[in-house]
Amino acid sequence: MTERLYRDDPYRLEFDATVVARRRHRDRPAVVLDRTAFYAESGGQPWDTGTLDGASVVAVVEQEGEILHVLDSPVTDDRVHGRVDGPRRLDHMQQHHGQHLLSRALVEVAAARTVSFHLGAEDVLVDLDRLVSDDELRRAETRANEIVWQARPVTVRIVTPAEAESLLATPIGRLHGAPAPDERAQARSAHALAEAGNAVRLVEAAGFDLQACSGTHPRSTAEVGVVLVLAQERYKGGSRVRFVCGHRALGAMRRRLRALDELGAVLSAGLAELPQAARRLREQLHESDRRGRELLDRALEGEARRLLAEAGSLPAVVARAFDGWTPADLRALAGQLVALAPCVALLGSRAGKAHLVFAQSEGMTHDIGALLREALTLVGGRGGGRGNLAQGGGDRVEGLDEALAKAELAVRTRANRP
Numbered sequence: 001m002t003e004r005l006y007r008d009d010p011y012r013l014e015f016d017a018t019v020v021a022r023r024r025h026r027d028r029p030a031v032v033l034d035r036t037a038f039y040a041e042s043g044g045q046p047w048d049t050g051t052l053d054g055a056s057v058v059a060v061v062e063q064e065g066e067i068l069h070v071l072d073s074p075v076t077d078d079r080v081h082g083r084v085d086g087p088r089r090l091d092h093m094q095q096h097h098g099q100h101l102l103s104r105a106l107v108e109v110a111a112a113r114t115v116s117f118h119l120g121a122e123d124v125l126v127d128l129d130r131l132v133s134d135d136e137l138r139r140a141e142t143r144a145n146e147i148v149w150q151a152r153p154v155t156v157r158i159v160t161p162a163e164a165e166s167l168l169a170t171p172i173g174r175l176h177g178a179p180a181p182d183e184r185a186q187a188r189s190a191h192a193l194a195e196a197g198n199a200v201r202l203v204e205a206a207g208f209d210l211q212a213c214s215g216t217h218p219r220s221t222a223e224v225g226v227v228l229v230l231a232q233e234r235y236k237g238g239s240r241v242r243f244v245c246g247h248r249a250l251g252a253m254r255r256r257l258r259a260l261d262e263l264g265a266v267l268s269a270g271l272a273e274l275p276q277a278a279r280r281l282r283e284q285l286h287e288s289d290r291r292g293r294e295l296l297d298r299a300l301e302g303e304a305r306r307l308l309a310e311a312g313s314l315p316a317v318v319a320r321a322f323d324g325w326t327p328a329d330l331r332a333l334a335g336q337l338v339a340l341a342p343c344v345a346l347l348g349s350r351a352g353k354a355h356l357v358f359a360q361s362e363g364m365t366h367d368i369g370a371l372l373r374e375a376l377t378l379v380g381g382r383g384g385g386r387g388n389l390a391q392g393g394g395d396r397v398e399g400l401d402e403a404l405a406k407a408e409l410a411v412r413t414r415a416n417r418p
């Protein structure tokens with residue numbers, strides 16, 4: 001059984017230990033030590049990283065009652081010196097203790113209980129058993145920060161399961177309206193984790209929160225720095241709240257400030273005017289789009305009239321290739337052509353690849369789909385359609401003119417048939 005040094009002193013980052021067993025974990029070497037300052041992943045808190053002699057500790061996991069220090073390379077000596085990565089440990093203490101404070105504040109403010117907790121690489125998640133309003137969430141955030149700034153002592157107690165049940169049911173829990181049964185269940189699950197099989201570890205933020213927890217916590221609530229709620233969403237009938245504490249909160253604010261500064265420079269607007277400036281820009285964009293479509297329609301109608309005039313007798317056959325036109329523009333022109341006069345439109349475009357749009361006016365009887373499929377064989381493409389409109393494209397741009405010429409010939413031959 002490994003002695004867990006972090007339980008008594010979460011600030012201890014260096015230690016000497018003896019290797020008591022050597023294992024493999026997912027193709028990597030792993031060792032079991034007689035004592036360790038490394039936290040093994042559990043209860044929503046990730047493992048510590050660091051080094052054992054010259055090897056990097058890439059994971060610390062509990063497996064079949066053993067704490068495995070998973071290494072990137074083997075250690076040879078039986079006596080090893082361990083170093084825990086300090087910034088990562090501090091980060092986990094800030095986030096995890098911040099979670100205790102926010103969860104308690106949510107019980108106090110909104111009678112919302114935390115049903116799960118996940119300390120992620122970016123932010124921290126808690127899932128609540130009820131949906132909380134934005135206002136409740138802001139009040140809970142404020143309350144948690146008040147407790148941080150009051151620098152209340154944080155202490156750890158080891159008690160029996162029976163003591164844990166009565167402690168969690170009475171002083172702080174009941175005072176702040178937390179129902180006892182959940183916390184009894186929590187005490188039992190912590191009990192299940194307790195190494196001696198008969199001890200529960202309680203973490204207390206003086207006069208505010210008491211929880212069964214195996215994680216690493218700071219000496220004072222002040223070390224959490226700040227609790228910053230980022231977002232909430234509906235989740236399984238309750239709320240999922242995303243937040244960050246301490247240095248992560250500083251980083252999150254800096255990223256947001258940088259983004260807002262850039263937006264302000266782009267939109268030439270101060271912070272308070274940004275939303276209005278963005279809305280105005282979007283409206284202008286919509287108006288420009290609408291105006292652009294209107295002008296395009298007019299231009300295409302003019303082009304359609306010109307092409308029909310050139311084609312002469314009706315029903316007309318218009319076969320034409322354009323450079324750089326999008327399939328949408330080809331469709332729009334084809335639409336204008338077949339609407340203005342009885343007509344077969346055989347349109348193509350060279351825009352990176354070859355695009356084809358074939359159409360005919362209502363009441364005409366050419367097999368537009370078959371014409372297109374035939375044409376596509378010459379541009380190396382596929383596509384289809386039925387009725388009066390068909391479209392497709394292929395990579396052989398050089399085959400486009402021939403494809404259009406053949407389609408035109410087929411239409412004219414059929415039309416001239418007596």
Ligand SMILES: [Zn+2]
Pocket residue numbers: 043096100211212213214215
């Ligand atoms: Zn905890």
